[in-house]
Amino acid sequence: MxxxxxxxxxxxxxxxxxxxxxxxxxxxxxxxxxxxxxxxxxxxPDIKGIYRIGFTGPPGAGKSTLISRLASYYRKQDEKLGIIVVDPSSPFSGGALLGDRVRMQNLSSDPGIFVRSLANRGTLGGISNCTDEAVDIFDASGKDVVFIETVGVGQSELAVAEKTHTVVVILVPESGDGIQAMKAGLMEIGDIFVMNKSDHQDAGMAAREIEASLKMKRVEEGDWEPRVILTSGLKDEGVDRLKESLDQHRKYLEDSGLMKRKRREILYSRVRSALIDRLDRRIRSSRRITELVEARMEDVYHSRISPYTLVHEIDSMIKIE
Amino acid sequence: MGKMIRVLVAKPGLDGHDRGAKVVANALKDAGMEVIYTGLHQTPELIAEAAVQEDVDVVGLSILSGAHMTLFPRIMELLKEKGGGDIMVFGGGIIPAEDVEELEKFGVARVFGPGTDTNDIVSFLKEKLHG
Structure with a gap:
């Protein structure tokens, strides 16, 4: 240290x-x-509560390319950007190939943008477990907005929704049909859906299927209605409309009080997970508990006691109240 | 487990031959390092900026264009300017022996030529960075 x-x-x-x-x-x-x-x-003292946008979607949907385009629209309005891009760590070697910067080459020369690649280091959910802390650094450094790009996700890696104020789900025409779009999970966390690669012949149809499935969901009066935007990150088409929708969502969050609520929820869940980490460390470093576990595991192995009985015994050693 | 080694692998300049850089990046990943790959046609400024943003321990440059005597010193100079003077720089590509000597005198940690066993690169980096 x-x-x-x-x-x-x-x-x-x-x-x-x-x-x-x-x-x-x-x-x-x-x-x-x-x-x-x-x-x-x-x-x-320097942390103000930066606006967080999450970008998620399957591998190869064009997340990094689209983000690098979108960044220039924020820069035109003189908003300073932090960008966190997450790629998976190898479960075998622990190493990682972080390749998102390849699509973001034009951004490094702009002093108003800071790009950081993070390996997920085994954390499930599609983001890194230091996301909140990295966002704090960007926040304190005077950035106005932070983009968080997840690893390429499947249907149930949804942690980004808990760590951001606005979620953009980026899909491509190959992502699946209307039934896929009705499923739980990824399709439920988006505030804005992007059908990227709009030059693909099936893009319009795919976007309409997503739209149709979004319409089936009940939206209360005054609530945000998720929408679908066709873009081509490569050709810089539709990105202006994505920016407009993002601005509208940000305004909606502020006006409805949801921004404040989400900020509080993020901090609350942070206290919880830091507490759980702390307790976990304390339990693992406790000699008395380690000895008890060593002594009693034989009983568990031979079904003389259930795993829960042992947990009760450990629990009674941790006197919180 | 020791501290995670972070490496930036970059291709400065105009040549488009990135097979070598990709092979090295992949080998370092398999050796448990976090490798940031930045792609082709990078300017020295972009490489140095990416290296300090990513807080890497080492930068690996692949150059097959013949411009190594300009690019290596320029990138190292920029790293120093940006507060990344402690970042180790190594390289590979088509680089004549007399230039290799000159570059290593200038502070390039090592130049690996064609035919290098990637294991040699891995053990070189681990030894240099973990002692």
Whole structure:
């Protein structure tokens, strides 16, 4: 671990707008633990509650290309952007190939944009488990909006919905028919659906099928109605309409009070998961509990006691109230 | 487990031969490293900026265009300017022996030529970065 003075220096450089220091703080967030907590304490006064947009969809749908196009529309309005792109870690080697920057080459030369690739390091759900902390770094660095691009997802990797204010689900004509669109999961978390690769001959039909299935859902008066937008990230078509819809959704969130509620929910779930992590660490580092588990597992193995009996015994050792 | 090694693999300049860079990127991934691959035709500025944003430990450059004597020093200079002076730089590609010597004198950690066993690159990086 770094000395306190060294950490202070990194935070000072970060406050002065140094890119390398920002990159270093993001690594500290990724590695977690007490050092990450100390950084959050230090930057807490600078955290304002940045607007978070999640982008998710199957692999190869064109998420990175579309995001890099969309970024320029935010930059035209002088909004500063943090972009988090997540790719999977190998369950075998632990390594990862993070290739989203290939589609975002035009962004690195803009000082108003900071792109960071994260490996999911085994976290399920499509995002990295340091997403909140990385967002805090962007927030404190004065960014106005953060994009979070998930790994290429299937139907049930939905964690991005819990970590963002607006969710854009990016699909392509090959993503499936109307029945796929009616299924639970991915199709339920989108505020905006994008049918990308609009030059594909089946794109219009696919977009109408999604629209039809969205219409089957009940929407209360005044609630946001999810919509479908045809885009081509490659040709920069329809991206202006996507930006308009995103602006409308942001305004809806502010006007309805939903933004405030979502911010609170994100922070509440963060306290919960940090608490669970902390308890887990404490349990695993407790000598008394380890000894009890070692002694009693034989009984579990031989069905003399159930797993739950052992859990009750452990639970009674942790006196919370 | 030691600290995760993060590597940026980049192709600066104009040549479009990225097979070597991809083979190396894949081998480093399989060796448990996080590899950021940035694609073809990168300018030195883009590479240095990406390296500090990603906070990598090492940058690997693949150059087959003959412009290595300009590109390596320029990228290392930019890394220093941007606060990434501690980032190790290694390379590969078609680079004559006398230039290799010159580049290593300049601070390039190692140049791996054609036919290199990727295991040698992996163990070189692990040894340099984990001691």
């Amino acid at each position: 770094r000395s306190a003075a060294k950490l202070d220096k990194i935070v000072d450089d970060f406050r002065a707008g140094n890119t390398a220091a920002t990159g270093r703080l993001l690594s500290i967030m990724e590695n977690g633990g007490p050092e990450a907590e100390r950084v959050i304490e230090k930057i807490l």
